[in-house]
Amino acid sequence: IRAALQAIPADCSREEWIMCGMALHHAASAEGNLEMGFALWHEWSATGAKYPGERALTVQWRSFRIKSGWIRVFTGL
Numbered sequence: 459i460r461a462a463l464q465a466i467p468a469d470c471s472r473e474e475w476i477m478c479g480m481a482l483h484h485a486a487s488a489e490g491n492l493e494m495g496f497a498l499w500h501e502w503s504a505t506g507a508k509y510p511g512e513r514a515l516t517v518q519w520r521s522f523r524i525k526s527g528w529i530r531v532f533t534g535l
Contacts, residue, residue, distance in 0.1 A: 459498060468506025483522040
């Protein structure tokens with residue numbers, strides 16, 4: 459997953475950034491390791507000029523919920 463994130467600029471649109479976060483949340487939920495998923499999203503997000511800070515990232519992460527039709531790691535941008 460880390461290698462895939464490196465192929466996506468962290469300065470992407472907000473919509474793409476949210477989709478990446480949702481995909482990471484979904485993958486981390488499936489593995490039972492939300493902390494790892496958040497750490498990857500935080501690490502990747504921090505490389506961009508639009509990085510909103512850890513607090514904003516945490517608030518956004520906590521807003522993600524698993525739903526039918528949800529964004530997943532294999533969902534294309």
